[in-house]
Amino acid sequence: MELLPHITIDHYLYFSTVLFCLGVAGIMYRRNAIIMFMCVELMLNAVNVALVAFSKMYGQTDAQVFVFFIMVVAAAEVAVGLAILMMLYRNMHTTDTDVLDKLKF
Amino acid sequence: MEKLVTLIPLFPLAGFLCIIFFGKTLSKSLIGGIASGAILLSFIASILVFTTQIHGAQPTVVKAFDWIHAGGLDIDISFLVDPLSSIYLLFITGVGFLIHMYSTGYMHEDEGFNRFMAYLNLFVFFMLILVLGSSFVTMFIGWEGVGVCSFMLIGFWYKDMKNNDAAKKAFVINRIGDLGLILGMCLIFSNAGSLNFSELFIEGSSGLSMPRDIATTAAILLFIGAMGKSAQIPLHTWLPDAMAGPTPVSALIHAATMVTAGIYMVARCNGLFASSAAASEIVAWTGMLTALMGATIALTQNDIKKVLAYSTVSQLGLMFLALGLGAYSTAVFHVITHAFFKALLFLGSGSVIHGMGGEQDIRRMGGLKSHMRITHLTFLIGTIAISGIFPFAGFFSKDQIVAVAFEENKVFFILSLIVSACTAFYMFRLYFLTFHGKFRGTHEQEHHLHESPKSMTIPLVVLAVLSIVGGFIGLPHAIGHDMGMHWHWLDHYLADTLLMPTSLMHSGTEIALMLVATIVAVGAIYFAWNIYKKKGQLALEDKAITSSTHRLLAAKYFIDELYTAVIQKPLDALSHFFNSVFEHKIIDGLIQSIQWSVTSTGDLLRKAHTGKLYMYILITVFGLILLLTQL
Numbered sequence: 001m002e003l004l005p006h007i008t009i010d011h012y013l014y015f016s017t018v019l020f021c022l023g024v025a026g027i028m029y030r031r032n033a034i035i036m037f038m039c040v041e042l043m044l045n046a047v048n049v050a051l052v053a054f055s056k057m058y059g060q061t062d063a064q065v066f067v068f069f070i071m072v073v074a075a076a077e078v079a080v081g082l083a084i085l086m087m088l089y090r091n092m093h094t095t096d097t098d099v100l101d102k103l104k105f
Numbered sequence: 106m107e108k109l110v111t112l113i114p115l116f117p118l119a120g121f122l123c124i125i126f127f128g129k130t131l132s133k134s135l136i137g138g139i140a141s142g143a144i145l146l147s148f149i150a151s152i153l154v155f156t157t158q159i160h161g162a163q164p165t166v167v168k169a170f171d172w173i174h175a176g177g178l179d180i181d182i183s184f185l186v187d188p189l190s191s192i193y194l195l196f197i198t199g200v201g202f203l204i205h206m207y208s209t210g211y212m213h214e215d216e217g218f219n220r221f222m223a224y225l226n227l228f229v230f231f232m233l234i235l236v237l238g239s240s241f242v243t244m245f246i247g248w249e250g251v252g253v254c255s256f257m258l259i260g261f262w263y264k265d266m267k268n269n270d271a272a273k274k275a276f277v278i279n280r281i282g283d284l285g286l287i288l289g290m291c292l293i294f295s296n297a298g299s300l301n302f303s304e305l306f307i308e309g310s311s312g313l314s315m316p317r318d319i320a321t322t323a324a325i326l327l328f329i330g331a332m333g334k335s336a337q338i339p340l341h342t343w344l345p346d347a348m349a350g351p352t353p354v355s356a357l358i359h360a361a362t363m364v365t366a367g368i369y370m371v372a373r374c375n376g377l378f379a380s381s382a383a384a385s386e387i388v389a390w391t392g393m394l395t396a397l398m399g400a401t402i403a404l405t406q407n408d409i410k411k412v413l414a415y416s417t418v419s420q421l422g423l424m425f426l427a428l429g430l431g432a433y434s435t436a437v438f439h440v441i442t443h444a445f446f447k448a449l450l451f452l453g454s455g456s457v458i459h460g461m462g463g464e465q466d467i468r469r470m471g472g473l474k475s476h477m478r479i480t481h482l483t484f485l486i487g488t489i490a491i492s493g494i495f496p497f498a499g500f501f502s503k504d505q506i507v508a509v510a511f512e513e514n515k516v517f518f519i520l521s522l523i524v525s526a527c528t529a530f531y532m533f534r535l536y537f538l539t540f541h542g543k544f545r546g547t548h549e550q551e552h553h554l555h556e557s558p559k560s561m562t563i564p565l566v567v568l569a570v571l572s573i574v575g576g577f578i579g580l581p582h583a584i585g586h587d588m589g590m591h592w593h594w595l596d597h598y599l600a601d602t603l604l605m606p607t608s609l610m611h612s613g614t615e616i617a618l619m620l621v622a623t624i625v626a627v628g629a630i631y632f633a634w635n636i637y638k639k640k641g642q643l644a645l646e647d648k649a650i651t652s653s654t655h656r657l658l659a660a661k662y663f664i665d666e667l668y669t670a671v672i673q674k675p676l677d678a679l680s681h682f683f684n685s686v687f688e689h690k691i692i693d694g695l696i697q698s699i700q701w702s703v704t705s706t707g708d709l710l711r712k713a714h715t716g717k718l719y720m721y722i723l724i725t726v727f728g729l730i731l732l733l734t735q736l
Contacts, residue, residue, distance in 0.1 A: 024726055028719045036718070101716030 012053035019046035033085055033095040037078075044074050110167045110184050113150045113194060114233040116143040121226040128219035137209030137560075140222035144205050144229055148198035151191070158191040164601070166239045166303055173242075177298060185239035185302055189437065189602040192595075193236040193369060196441050200361045200448050201229045203564035207452050208353040210560030211459060215351075221261060225357065228254035232362050236369060241290045241300040244370070248286070248334065251363045252279050258358060259350040271349035278343040282333015286370075289326030292319065293377075306376040317381065324377050324384035327370065328391075335367030335421050338395045342665055344418055348410040352455030355410060360417050360451050361444035368424045368440050372603060375433045379604050389429025393520055396422030398662065400527035404534070405658040407644050408465050409454045412535050416491065417447060419524060423506050426517060432509040433603040434596045438579045439506060441595075442498035445575045446490035449568035453484035456557040456565065457539060461550055467535060468644050469550070471542040476554040479562045481540050483569040488536045490572040492529035493626045495619070501576035508581075508618050525622060526629040533633035534644075541638055581615055 019042060026039030048067045055063035089095055120143030124136055131139075164187030173180040184190075205225060212221050231254060235247025260272030294300050296315045315323070331337070336344035347359050358364070371378060371388065378385055399419030406412045420443050427436035458465055460477055474481045490497035493504065503525060510517035544551050556562070579595040596605060636642050650656050657663070 024722070028722050028726070031719070097718045104714060104716035 009053055009057050013050060016046045016050040016053070019043075019049065031097050033088070033097055033100070036097065037081055037085070041074060041078070044070055107165070107167045109150050109153055110186055110237070111169055113147050113154070113198070114184075114230050114237060116147045116150070117226040117230040117233065119143060121223050121230060124219055124223040124226065128223065133213065133218055134209075136219055136222055137205075140226050141202060141205040141209065143226055144198055144202040147229070147233065148195075148202050151194040151198045154186060155191045155195050158186065158188050159598070162186075164188075164303070166301075178294070178300075180240060180242045180300065182243055183239045184237040184243075186237070187602050188599050189369075189372060190236050192437070192441070192598070194233065196444050197229065197232055197236065197362050200444050200568070201225075201232075201357060203567055204353050204357040204361075204448060204452065207356075207455070207561050207564040208351075210558045211353055211455055212351060217261065221258075221351065224254055224258050224261070225353070228258065228358060228363070232366075235366055239302055241293070241302070244373075245286065245290065248330075248366060248370075249283065251358070251366065252276065252283070252334075255279075255347070255354075255358050255363055258354040259347045261350055261354065265349075268349040271343075271346040275343040275347050278340050279333045282330045282340055285326045285329025285333070286331075289323050289330065292323045292326060296323070302373060306374065315380075320377060321381040321383050324374070324381045325387060327374060327377070328384065328388055331367030331371050331425075332391065333367075334370075335364050335425070336395075336418050337367070337391050337422065337425060338398060339664075341395060341399070341418050342661075342668065345411055345414040345661070348408070348414050352410065352451060352458060355414070356448045356451030356455065359414070360447040364417065364421060365424070365440045365444070368421070368428060368436055371425070371428045372433045372437055375428075375604050378428070379431060385429050385431065387429070389426050389514075389517065392422045392425025392427075392429055393517055394422070395419070396426060396524045397520055398422075400524045400531070402658055402661050403531040404527060405655055406531075407468055409457065409467050409470075409535065409539065410451070410465055412467075412531060413447070413450055413454060416450075416528065416531065419528065420447065420491075423503065423521065423524065426521065427506045427509055430509050430513045430517070431604065432506070434599040434605065435502070435505045435509055435579075437599060437603070438595050439502040441578070442490070442502040442572075442575045445498055445568055446487045446572040449483060449487040449565065449572050450491065452561070452565055452568065453480055453487060456480040456561055457484075459557050459561070460554050461546065462553045464546060464550060467538045468646070469546040470539045470544070471546075472540070472544040473554070474540040477556045479556060479565060483562075483565040484540065485536060486569040486572055488532045491532055492630060493525055493622060494630075495623060496573075496576065498572050498575035500619075500623075501579050501581065504581065504619050504622050505579060507622050508615060511614075511618055522622065522625050526625045529626040529629035530633045533630050534637055537633060537637035538644060542641055542643075545643075581619070 023039045023041075023043035023046060026042065027036050030036055030039070048070055051063040051067050051070075055061060055067075085095060088100065092100060094100070120140050123139055124131075128136055164185065166183050166185050168181050168183040170182050172182050205222070208221065208225060212218050215221065228251060231247045231250025233247070235244055235251060238244035238247055256272045256276045259275055260269045262268050290300060293305070293315075296319055297305055299305060329340075333340045344359060344364065348355055350359075378388065396419045399415045399417075399422055403412050403415035403419065406415060420439070424436045424439050424443070427433075427439065456477065457470070457473060457480060460473070460480070461470065464470070486497070490499040493500045507518065507521050507525065510521045544554075577594075579593060581593070650659060660666070
């Protein structure tokens with residue numbers, strides 16, 4: 001914030017909110033599982049931005065530690081999630097979530 | 106001496122374990138030897154213990170090990186040696202040894218020979234624990250143990266369902282009695298604070314510091330236990346059915362030893378029973394009625410073992426009569442002589458059954474006199490002994506009971522004379538029908554007829570001798586005193602342990618009573634001889650019975666049918682009712698309605714579960730927004 005003094009915390013938060021909403025909207029309106037997956041990542045990163053911004057604002061590093069946690073967990077999630085998607089596509093020949101409703105009672 | 110006492114029950118236990126674990130690798134004769142030898146060793150040890158008691162040793166408690174220590178309850182496994190237990194030891198191991206020896210011959214062809222000998226040894230072990238136990242709890246271990254052995258041996262031939270039913274019946278009826286015994290024990294403990302016989306009874310004989318009504322209740326509860334074990338009305342029905350077991354079992358368990366455990370227990374608690382006139386009255390009347398009922402039923406039975414079984418019931422009743430009248434040593438006297446002659450009669454009947462190839466119906470026998478000489482002679486001795494003819498064993502003990510009844514209550518006197526007459530009649534009826542007249546069985550059976558092997562006849566002879574001389578341990582005053590012999594030896598021997606009637610009967614009265622008893626017995630024998638020997642009349646076939654009294658007796662007063670109608674049928678109906686209404690309608694209905702409400706709610710909510718992811722997320726997001734704005 002010292003480098004770019006005209007960009008205040010508000011801007012970061014607006015950006016984070018927009019990013020988050022994009023993620024939510026993407027999940028709601030897209031049916032391709034890969035796209036939905038990417039939207040989830042978007043939401044996670046929106047939160048990361050907010051966390052880093054707050055961290056800087058209060059001068060505390062706790063939040064940044066959380067950001068690393070989230071990134072690590074997201075990486076692990078991608079590894080597992082993409083593997084699942086691979087197997088789904090191999091077996092079902094689609095990643096359309098409307099078709100993939102076998103677990104519904 | 107102390108080690109010797111602990112060894113007495115250990116020998117049969119060792120024999121049991123040995124046969125159970127190594128039986129398969131040993132030969133039959135060796136197993137027979139182990140089983141009989143174990144009892145013989147116990148018998149020798151018992152003789153040694155008995156001699157110390159005769160020479161006036163004080164009653165001692167031999168502690169084997171600590172068992173339970175909880176709060177105020179201290180229970181050791183320890184053995185009480187006093188005149189009462191030592192004389193019981195003697196005849197249990199003595200008669201037990203003879204019956205073991207007999208069994209090696211009787212059961213020789215049976216495939217379950219090992220099992221049989223093992224169970225017999227186990228039974229003797231528990232019986233010795235019962236008699237030696239120095240507290241109610243130790244006695245109770247033996248009490249239940251003999252019950253289990255009895256159950257296993259009645260149902261020994263388990264492939265026939267009838268035998269299993271008889272075993273179950275014995276077990277279940279004994280449970281009813283045992284409940285009384287347990288309650289009695291609890292009552293005594295809560296009031297006297299101890300269950301050790303030496304603390305309860307010996308110190309100051311009637312040293313029970315209990316209120317009178319509690320003493321009466323405790324005595325009656327204990328007596329209910331005795332009723333179960335010793336087959337008294339109304340818990341007597343198991344004993345005749347118990348004859349389903351092999352004959353040596355009937356002789357050992359259901360005639361000589363186990364069924365007299367009830368008498369032992371009442372005699373052991375004589376201080377308690379003596380302090381309650383009401384309880385003693387109940388004991389006496391129960392005994393008297395049982396004696397009368399058993400004797401009358403035995404008149405019409407046609408199964409050789411059933412006759413003896415009802416005879417046992419009846420004799421046990423006489424013993425309880427003596428107990429109820431306060432003549433505790435007289436009851437013990439009759440227990441001992443009864444053990445001799447009833448074991449003899451059962452073993453004799455076993456020998457007959459063995460010779461007849463399994464036939465038990467006396468209507469199919471007859472004329473066995475010439476085929477089985479030793480069996481015939483010993484059976485005759487047993488028959489005379491139980492009928493009470495001078496100078497056989499049964500005469501003295503039964504006469505003593507009759508004399509006590511005469512002193513105490515004339516009603517009991519008359520009734521016990523009737524029982525004696527019936528006893529003499531049915532025993533001689535049995536004897537004449539079995540051994541005299543023409544043979545009535547099939548040709549095959551006649552061909553098969555043979556005298557039993559030595560291992561069976563030797564015990565018969567020994568028991569026959571005991572049945573002749575066994576009564577001399579309790580010679581009446583009138584005879585013994587005038588002849589310069591020990592009179593009432595047994596009474597004097599037991600005087601430290603058991604309370605004695607104080608008055609001594611006048612010699613003249615005593616002799617007159619003996620004459621009356623003898624005349625009654627001889628009259629009954631003549632009657633039996635006249636019908637079954639002279640006129641050669643036979644027992645009727647079941648269908649040919651016309652007289653209603655006869656039918657009533659042959660059907661054993663319909664007591665089993667009564668129990669079926671009064672207890673079993675209503676219980677069945679109640680169970681059926683609860684099954685059809687309570688179980689099926691109420692409980693099942695409740696559970697099914699819960700299940701139905703859950704499924705129907707689920708059905709309703711399932712509609713929200715579309716499977717479209719965007720729907721879920723939409724709902725989540727709007728829900729979140731709603732939540733956040735509301736906050």
